[in-house]
Amino acid sequence: MEMNRLAFDFVIVGCGLAGTAAALELCQWGDVAVVSKEPVTGCNSYWAQGGIAAAVDHGDSVELHVADTLNAGHGLCHPAVVADVAGAAPDRVRWLERLGVSFDVDGKTGRLSLGLEGAHSRRRILHAGGDASGKNVMLSLHARLGDELNIVHLNHHAVNSLLVDANGRVAGVLATDANSGEELWIRARRGTVLATGGAGQLYARTTNPPGSTGDGIALAHSVGATVRNLEFVQFHPTALDADCNPRFLISEAVRGAGAHLVYRDGRRLMAFHPMQDLAPRDVIARTIYESLQRGEPVYLDARKVDDFQARFPTIFNGCLARGYNPERDLLPVAPAAHFMMGGVEATLAGETCVPGLYAVGEVSSTGLHGANRLASNSLLECLVMAHQLSLVLQDTEEMPLEAPDSLQPVTRFTTPPPELLSQVQDVMWTCAGIVRDGAQLQHGLSNLLALQDRYPHAAAVYTALLVVQSALLREESRGAHYRSDFPKTESALDCVDTRLQQPCTYATVPTH
Structure with a gap:
């Protein structure tokens, strides 16, 4: 075999929690290549301050977890999917524990220490190392990844295209080695899995690391996969409202521990809402945005949170490095793009409408999150999808292939130069941000089409472009999608998803 042609049973694109968990599950059934353009420290999962939502306390239940998720999702969650994910949560927690993840426990009782986050009706957030949960989970899993002889991690490789065989099946990827510039044709004999994360870096203000540019969505759509919502x-x-990209995140768990959003004079920002500082994220984000538009800065007051430095060491040190002491100072805050509820339409096992192509984690759209993700459900979704994917793929047979040359790349995408990405970020923040309207979105569409020509x-x-087109189609306000020209939620659009497929057919259609 030539050096630039490799073959594995399973090829996974992305090394975050979804990709890593999928690799550890799939290596039971064959050899696995994990292809990633960033190391583990460059994925969203590693930087996750929040934990994993699971109904493991005696005062909680799967039914309550389901109800909270559906409530946050504003009529767009798929109830069966929500029930399956919430129901699987305790088992996935035990799986992590078997792999060496140590969740925080209460020093007095010895029981799991459970946190509270926005829109949850019970304390059900498990953390591992306080606000360094993502880091500790990922380091534990990547240590196991290195122990598996039939897993190869090809780091610093950007996937430019999906390879498609003569029957229209996705059968691998075309990747470029960032160090040598060599192109690698990596065949997937039994399945190609996208686990590329989100697209926060399409916005000028985001909490996402530099690699989160929506590559997986583009790759999947270019070969005919449906993208949704x-x-x-x-x-x-x-x-933290500081001029940097990515912005430094201050976890919702800080508000769960007693911090408040305030104006400079101490007035409570969220006093009007029944859930106050733990209202759904879309409500708080818009409230802060509107205040900033009026010229009134908003601050997080965490000065009365007990043992802040011990409970939130990552946040404490991060703020300190940026000139703020959370135990003494008000922290200026502003919203930033954080998570994609939409993505490549997939079952909970990651199956897409394109044969041979699977999508897991944030890049996918399973129907779990609806119009507004419930805090700490995302890492849980990664774990459940990886397990379900393994159950589906364990008995798959090798795809027939007459010759390596029968595989063809579809669209060969390129990494955007910094100046282009900066232009995209400005357009998206201005035209498709926290509050949108039809005129802004049309202006953004025109600007993006001009950039696509170049x-x-x-x-x-x-x-x-896919995000803006989707936002234009949904003529209502629901969850994280707020149209000032259509400010009301339309009951006729309950349970109606926005779906885009190649060749370009755009429609909002009911699916559940």
């Missing part, structure tokens, strides 16, 4: 971009309310192979532009 891309208009629903969650903006986290409390990113950079026809830029995945960032491709995905940004």
Whole structure:
């Protein structure tokens, strides 16, 4: 075999929690390649301050977890999917524990220490190392990844295209080695899995690391996969308002521990809402945005949170490095793009409408999150999908292939130069941000189409166009999608998803 041609049973694109968990599950059934353009420290999962939602306390139940998720999702969650994910949560927690993840326990009782986050009716958030949950989970799993002899991690490799055989099946990827510039044709004998994460870096203000440019959405759509509900971009309310990209995140768990959002004079920002500082993220994000538009800065007051430094060491040190002491100072905050509720339409096992192609984690759209993700459900979804994917793929047979040359790349995407990505970010923040309207979205669409004419192979532009087109189609306000020209939620659009497929057919259609 030539050096630039490799073959594995399973090829996984992305090394975050979804990709890593999938690799550890699939290596039971064959050899696995994990292909990633960033190391583990460059994925969203690693930087996740929040934990994993699971009904493991005696005062909680799967039914309550389901109800909270459905309530946050504003009529767009798929109830059966929500029930399956919430029901699987305790078992996935035990799986992590078997792999060496140590969840925080109460020093007095010895029981799991459970946190409270926005829109949850019970304390059900498990953490591992306080606000470094993502880091500790990922390091534990990547240590196991290195122990598995039939898993190969090809780091610093950007996937430019999906390889499709003569029967229209996705059968691998075309990747470029960032160090040598060599192109690798990596065949997947039994399944190609996208686990590329989100698209927060399409926005000028985001909590996402540099690699989150929506590549997986572009790759999947370019080969005919349906993408769904891309208009629903969650903006986290409390990113530190400092001029940097990514913005430093201050976890919702800090508000769960007693911090408050306030104006400079101490007035409570969320006093009007029944859930106050733990209202759904979309409500708080828009409230802060509107205040900033009026010229009134908003602050997080965490000065009365007990043992802040011990409970939130990552946040404490991060704020300190940026000139703020959470135990002494008000922290200026502003919303930033954080999570994609939409993505590649997939079953809970990651199956897409394209044979041979699977999508797991944030890049997918399973129907779990609806119009507004419930806090700490995302890492849980990664774990459940990886397990379900393994159950589906364990008995798959090798795809027939007459010759390596029968595989063809579809669209060869390129990594956007910094100046292009900056232009995309400005367009998306201005035209498809926290509050949108038809005129802004049309203006953004025109600007993006002009950029596509100049950079026809830029995945960032491709995905940004899909987001804007989706936002134009949904003429209502629901969850994280707020149209000032259609400010009301339309009951006729309950349970109606926005779906885009190639060749370009755009429609909002009921699916559940």
